[in-house]
Amino acid sequence: MSTIAHSLRDYREPTKVQQAVFSFGLPSEEIPQDEIPSVLSISNPPSGGASEAVDQAEQEDQVYAGKLILSHSFLCFISLDRRSCKMTLPLYCIRRVERLNTSRSGVFALAIVVWHGMRVILQLNALRPQCESFCALLRDNLRGQLSQMKTLKAFVAGCYSEVLLQEAINDKTAGNSTGKDASEKQGEASTPGEKDQEDLIDALPPQPDYHAGLGARFKYPGDPRKLREKSKMKLWKDYLRVHGRNLTLVRYPQFLRLVQVGLPNRLRGEIWELTSGSMYMRFANQGVYESILKANEGKVSTSTEEIEKDLNRSLPEYAGYQTQEGIATLRRVLTAYSWKNPELGYCQAMNIVVAAILIYMSEEQCFWLLDMLCDRLVPGYYTQSMSGTILDQKVFEHLVQRSLPMIHDHFVETDIQLSVASLPWFLSLYINSMPMVFAFRIVDCFMAMGPKVLFQVGLAILKINGEELLSGTITDDGAFINMIKKYFATLGDSAHPNSSNPRHRQITNFQELLVVAFREFGVVTDDTIASERRRFRQEIVEEIELFAKRSAVRNLKTLGRFTKEQVGLIYDQMVEAIYRTRHAPSSLVERDGTAIDGHGKAPASPAVIAGGAQDYKEMRIDMPTFTYFLAEIATWARDEFTISNGFTERFERKIPENSDMSRRLFHFWDREQRGSLSLQDIVSGLDTIIFSRGEPDSAIEWFFKLHSRGKDALTKDEVLRLSESLLFMFRNENSDGHLGAVSQLITSSFGGSGSV
The missing domain is CATH 1.10.8.270 (putative rabgap domain of human tbc1 domain family member 14 like domains)
Structure with a gap:
């Protein structure tokens, strides 16, 4: 659990465009291009039979006013109440678009015929120029979908609905x-x-x-x-x-x-x-x-x-x-x-x-x-940190406090942890908690209505069992879990076995659960969940990162001569370096000259394991991230300068480019040659440097090993590179004493022959 919750820290509220894309289930690359008020109805000529004629008569009465949205590959409709009618129609399913000749003047209506013959009637309620512009864009987008139309027949042949109707x-x-x-x-x-x-x-x-x-x-x-x-x-x-x-x-x-x-x-x-x-x-x-x-x-x-x-x-x-x-x-x-x-x-x-x-x-x-x-x-549910699940548990507990205050107070008084039962509900979508036939009914609603269903069902479970919860027999986590297990085992039983009304006796506990969930807790909407998540997100980020920090420090093989508090500070600097690298300017360039990321972020810092695969389970940093980290802990690894506009002054830092010293240090600490450094690598490396202060011989020996690459002597070229490293490290010194020392080193080294 040494990874950090960057997904939560980096989280940004969806824009209105993204919300529209998500609400219609569109691929993320789709962008709404135009929208227009409209009225939708469906017209399917009956193929014969009285029942079909009745269906057609009923269908003609189902006309909904709403908004029509056009993207590059989809035509979408949502009714004004956002519940009654919804359509996500891929343009590659459309075979013909007709302009209808209506009896009323000023009415602009289209008939869209899809590949299997269904006709969708759309009345555009806008000024004529806007309607014409919308139709022109629709025509252009339809032409762009011609290649996709060729693969449609084979795709739908694999859908059971086609088999069923055939x-x-x-x-x-x-x-x-x-x-x-x-x-x-x-x-x-x-x-x-x-x-x-x-x-x-x-x-x-x-x-x-x-x-x-x-x-x-x-x-x-x-x-x-x-x-x-x-x-x-x-x-x-x-x-x-x-x-x-x-x-x-x-x-x-x-x-x-x-x-x-x-x-x-x-x-x-x-x-x-x-x-x-x-x-x-x-x-x-x-x-x-x-x-x-x-x-x-x-x-x-x-x-x-x-x-x-x-x-x-x-x-x-x-x-x-x-x-x-x-x-x-x-x-x-x-x-x-x-x-x-x-x-x-x-x-x-x-x-x-x-x-x-x-x-x-x-x-x-x-x-x-x-x-x-x-x-x-359910973003963040299935990650190392389980950040999404933990956040939703916080939201659920607050909803219990607000909707079921007596039950919440009982949990507080008896120190019962609600999450011991509710976390598995959310994490497995109730599949691992209820009998499967009932859990899949909840998944049906979850897929159609969204994550709010998980909260509504959870609240209904607590409300239905509220009387037993408050009876005084449920006083610890074990009793609470056993009570819930017994309830789940009886979901198929009658909710009113002693009722004189036979219809009431046929109502099962599961049916009662759904009624309570959707009627009594229908006030828990998508907006409610989004608002509560915003409220608790930062708190959860801090909790997860604190837990990750403690776990990372505890799992180290050795702390060297550092204390746990000091290692914690090193960990914090690693986290900050990772975060800064992810948000580095797109102009930032790696040492080999390749751009870090086209989106202005550095790639994740994986560990390279056998076979060239990447291991994302352990927090590791690569070379660009290491330069940020080094600049925070070593003055020689950064340049500091003052910027003044005549009124105010501010200090800024800049990371030197093409630092051979930083690269050497990175590879020297990467003893396993994995292309990245773990917290253990950095702690062990810093331990050697920091605790050798006051011991010149140890420092000289370490600096020699840094440049010798395991050899017993340095060539003249390597001596020059060592000298360049020394000059680089002391470049910001005010005195010139280091220049003489480096010059003397070069002279004495070149005075001999071969190697030093």
Whole structure:
């Protein structure tokens, strides 16, 4: 835990542009180019049947006013209340745009036809010049997406929604609408009990052609009948037929209601990646996942070693992870992400979340969803410092204090640590705490509604169990955890078993939990969470950095002749040097002449390990960072000068360029030749220098070793370089005494022959 929380320290509030990009789940490189007030409706001519005609009549009444936003690759819509209607439409899905001839003068309306025939009607509510300008930009952006349109057909063929709707058409054509589809048989296949593992795998259904998770072969958690899979699938089939599917899905109010009821197993993975935005990332980066695996095949890093340790501890109760096929799938996803994001690499609890996602998603789908989770949905959760999780625990505790004051006071009086129970809830998205069938229902809502769901459900758990918490029997952490475990074990039981009303008896504890979470704690919004995070962020930064400092000092093999307090000061200077290097001007140049970073930041300071891989788990500094560090602790490593404007004076420091002395010192302390220095390297190096003061012979011997590179004597060229180092170190001295000493050294050295 020797890394520092630069991700939190460097955090900047998202701009309005970034907030818009995040809210629609767009890739980070997308930038809104124009926006215009508009009204949206969907027009799908019924293909036949009374029920479809009714659906069409209902659909025509669902018209929403809002704002239309155009970026380079997407056309987005959000209703005025920001809840009722939402659309993220990739431009490469559009096949035709028509200007409608309306009966009312002054009305500017467009009909957008997507690739599968759905028509989205957009009425632009602005002055005609603004409408014309918006349409011209839309036309130009559509032309820029022609190359992407060519890959669309193959991409959507792997989406289950396409298979589902095609099966519905085939069943209707064949008059076999009551038959069970093949994919449902796959998901509900039972496995023989008295076979070895190889025979068991052979007996399982084959992997379907569309993107599917391990559940398609090893069964999905839960009983399909109790989960009402058929009913849910029928509702979703009707919704997808009218409101679009996969990349073109438009979210109307019934979309969120269907999500809260619970997603069908075979459709769950697709809806997750759609609502999170990872589907757009997967489309834009087709083939990247496979190329990462291929490029890093056989390589080993600290992250891959940690992954191997946790593979067999990842949902071992699930049948898929009792086979080598499931373990290999999990290994590939975790390993690929550790290579894609080496600075984050791998963190414990990531294996639990990924193992759960892989039940419903293919490897590639899971890879991009994991990227979206770590980067956007729960940033800082799966890092060495767990900074995001710790911050959200602070936010959650404050929400408990504000919303449930009596329970909060009880925790304070009994010294119960709320985080002992709530931290695993957040870190595993409740997957490792609740039975999986219920945890996935929460994940459904989390993907569709955002991180606020984690807080709302947590508050609801405490409120429902509030009476028992305040009964006087829960007085320590152990009793609190046992109470929560018992509650989670009864989530499938009736919430009102003694009620005379049969409908009330059918309400389960889990259904009651969701009702309390979304109705009573609906006031906890995204803005609430963002505000609370801003409030506690700096406090968490200081706590994490203090803990990291103590851990780094405690883990040193030796302190030399330094005290712990002195080593702590050295650590602080390393942290400051790393921070300053990350924010150095883009004009700063490394010693070899290459720019540090095109974004004005130095690269992270990794340790190079065997095979050329990088280890980001230990705080280490590279050469540019070392020059900053050295300038803070040694006067010879910096130039100081005064700047005056006639009224005021200020002192400034500048780091000399091309310092051979600094480079020699860096490589001399880098005894393992890893290209970077650890805290231990610097402490040991400084110990030799600082505690040799007053001992001229020791200082001379050290300076000789610095320039001799392990040899017993110096050549004349090396003597000249040693002299240059001395002149560089004493360049700011007022007297000229050092010049005579250096001159005498050169004369006496060159007076002999060969080497010194």
